[in-house]
Each structure stands twice: as C-alpha cells, then as structure tokens.
Amino acid sequence: MREALFIKNNTPRWQRFESLLSQKNANNPDLLADLFIQLTDDLSFARTNYPESQTTVYLNNLTAKVHQSIYRNKKEEKGRFVRFWKYELPQLFYSAHKQLLYSFLIFAASVLIGAVSTANDMNYVRLAIPNGDAYVNMTLENIKKGDPMAVYKSMDQGDMFFQITLNNIFVSFKTFAYGLFISVGTVFSLFSNGVMLGSFQYFFYQKGLLLTSVLTIWIHGTLEISAIVIAGCAGMVMGNSLLFPGTYSRIESLKMGAKKGLKICVGLVPIFIVAGFLEGFVTRHTEWPSVVKLAIILVSASFIVYYFIIYPIRLNKHAAIVKQN
Secondary structure: OOHHHHHHHHHHHHHHHHHHHOOHHHHOHHHHHHHHHHHHHHHHHHHHHOOOOHHHHHHHHHHHHHHHHHHOOHHHOOOHHHHHHHHHHHHHHHOOHHHHHHHHHHHHHHHHHHHHHHHHOOOHHHHHOOOHHHHHHHHHHHHHOOOOOHHHHOOOHHHHHHHHHHHHHHHHHHHHHHHHOOOHHHHHHHHHHHHHHHHHHHHHHHOOOHHHHHHHHHHHHHHHHHHHHHHHHHHHHHHHHHHOOOOOOHHHHHHHHHHHHHHHHHHHHHHHHHHHHHHHHHOOOOOOOHHHHHHHHHHHHHHHHHHHHHHHHHHHHHHHHHHHO
16 A cells, blocks of 8 residues: 555544543543554554655654553653653654764764864864864963863853853754754754864863863763754754655655654753753862762763663663564
8 A cells, every 4th residue: 555545544543543642531541452452553554564654653653652641650640741751752762863873973973074184283173163262272371270171160150050051052952953954054063063072172182181181071071962963863853854755745744853853952951951060060170080070971971872772762662562462
C-alpha cells in the first residue's frame, strides 16, 4: 500500500485516538489496551513499509502516549512537566539521534579546523574569538600574573550567572532557528562555535596550559558545549523537515519539524541554567583540587550521554518489548 493511501485510510481513526487520550476515559485501562493494540499494528506496518517516514515517527509518538497512560502509576501522574522530561523528550530525541550524530561530527570537525588554523598562525585566535584582541591580551597578562583563568573571577558571581545563562540560551535558540535556512544556517553556527573552541583551546596548549584550561573551562563547558551541539541537532531536525517533506506538504512537514526541534531546545534551558551556575559560582575557584574539577566534568558528561543517548534507546526498547508481549 502506498503511504499516501495508508495515511488517508487511517488518519480519522488516529485523530479519534488523540481525542480519546485527552478525555477522561483515557484512564479506562481496557479502552487504552485496545487502543494500544490497534496503534502498534499500524506502527508495525509503517516501520516495515515506510521506515524513514514522518508517519512512522508520528505513530511511534502516539503509541508511546498510550503506553504512558497505561503503565504510569498514580504517583507518576504529576502533570505535563514530569511526563515531558521522563518520557516525551527522550522519546522525541530517540528519533533525532541521526541528526545529533551529524551535529556532533560537524562541530568536532570545526574544533579541529580551529586548532589547526591556530597552530599554523598564532594570531588566528584573535580573529576566531569575538573581541579577540582584547581577550587574548587580557589572558596573556593574566598568564604573566600566574593566574591564567582569572577572567572567570572578573565579574560578580550573580551577574555572571545571569548574563552567561541568557547568552547561552540565545545562542542555542539562534542555532535552532537557523535551521529554517534548510539546515545551512545551523551548520554555519556549529562551525563558527566549533572553530572558536578549537582555536581557544589550542591557544592554551601553545602556552603549556592545556590541562589547566580543560580542568577549568570544561567545568561549565561540558554542559554548555553539549547543549550547543544538541541545539544544532534541533536545527537540523527543522531544516531537514523542509528539505525532505516526504508525503506531507512542505508547510505541514516544517510545522512538525519546528515543533519537534523547539521541544528539544526548550529541554536545553535547564541545562544552560546549570551551566551558567557552574560558570558563575564554581569555575572561578581555580584553587580547587583537580580531582574535584574532574569529578564535576565527568558527572556532567555522564548525564548528557545517559539522558540524550542511552535513556532514549532503553525507553524505545522497553516500548518494543511491551508491544511484543
């Protein structure tokens, strides 16, 4: 069966399912169980015949909603906020893992370009970083004074937290919004941020301060940089929906992609808040033992890998097992 006919024949039924989920009888376990069986049949058919289609993604999300309604207990019924973080965002992110990989590879390649460029021209870092001359001169002066990371002590803690957090959120939403330019804008944003990071880190390597800089900058940078890469993923999700609409009109496909990408970006806001807190209140303590700094970095990295990669995979596998049973 062609996908267009499959959608035409089943759309009214799917819409009724969505309506049922929003009503009080969504708490009827028998009704939900029957609904779940019908949806998993549709999802199985779509996965077999249209594996890369937005229809399959839609049915997967709809089936997941029914699954959540059946299996969550009373204590878990704490409203939309908890369900969003525990189920919706991870399940949504599972379908965006391919874009996450692309975003990471682009960013990593850009970091390498920035490092190589700085290795070949020591003045390149002045061009790669905003207000590069002032920043480099200030850092060189701090190095002479024996406190190369003094820049993180130059502002009031509260002001730094507030400004850094807002700036990071702005950068992430800008990276996402650039996806409107068929993902090209998002790629450019990832590229510019990656080159900046690579150049910045190589500058400290040239000064023999790579380890010092890593153990300081990445206290907040682990969350901050990871979130920028994830925002790039969100931008690609939206941009690809415009480039590859499938059986939908470009407008409808863009709406779906934009909604999905926006949810990912909204999910990043708490991460930027924590990163801003770390940069404003923790990073400045350069006298802390290296083991403490490393522990913060590893905990941050573990959270990112688990929540955005491992947990979505486990959640999807669990839903598949439930479906088979």
